[in-house]
């Protein structure tokens with residue numbers, strides 16, 4: 001008996017043999033659906049456009065019958081260079097139900113990046129509801145918690161030490177910090193696609209008024225997200241005449257992908273790098289005009305546990321492909337909640 005099945009037998013869990021997770025994190029249910037990775041299934045679901053959730057997408061585009069995602073995610077994938085044949089694309093609204101063979105799929109919003117969703121699968125054959133949360137934060141507030149029989153989670157912050165006590169206030173803390181820095185010069189903010197757009201909206205809702213300057217890729221992704229309701233206001237393409245004029249004024253916020261080093265030079269500027277891997281303080285100085293801000297688009301350890309407790313599953317499956325300390329998380333869930341937990345793959 002392979003280890004994984006031994007674990008299941010031991011924990012008396014009710015995992016249907018149709019459920020599997022491969023090494024690259026793809027969650028398959030029979031030959032019907034595969035979520036956030038590829039296997040030869042009828043439908044590939046993309047929960048959001050982050051790179052670790054779109055692995056092997058081209059294989060799915062050629063071998064699955066349909067590609068399902070929110071309209072925003074579909075447009076972002078196209079912008080990121082994927083060519084999705086129109087006849088294969090199935091655009092999903094939050095709250096929508098779709099049937100694929102003997103499964104009923106329900107798609108719900110998550111707070112993570114624009115266009116993110118989570119999936120509940122009602123398996124008529126086994127009578128079980130399988131929920132895959134994908135990435136989320138603020139469970140029970142801006143991410144609805146779905147009740148489940150089997151809950152599949154990516155334990156991004158799987159260890160009890162991964163807790164940010166200031167998480168509930170980070171939006172305000174970040175906005176206040178940016179406001180203060182803007183009095184002495186422009187502010188450059190570096191992060192991943194999606195997280196940048198979330199921060200743009202947060203700063204506006206916290207009353208930050210300075211114009212945003214965006215390089216072309218960030219600009220185009222923002223424009224798409226704005227079309228689906230992201231509130232950004234007053235943003236300009238860095239390479240445009242207007243953009244250059246604002247840059248001269250020295251009162252602006254520049255948003256750049258964290259891996260890009262092409263940002264406009266400005267000697268009065270302060271640079272903020274957004275990172276979820278900081279737990280002690282909301283921000284930490286890295287250099288004279290460089291700061292790291294502990295802004296994450298993921299729930300911390302406590303947030304993950306909150307989802308588990310309120311979803312009230314019979315068994316938790318920790319997807320090790322996208323987890324940190326999956327084993328620790330599974331053990332902590334069992335210890336703290338008494339719910340059977342296994343690690344897959």
Ligand SMILES: [Zn+2]
Pocket residue numbers: 048050053112135
């Ligand atoms: Zn993500």
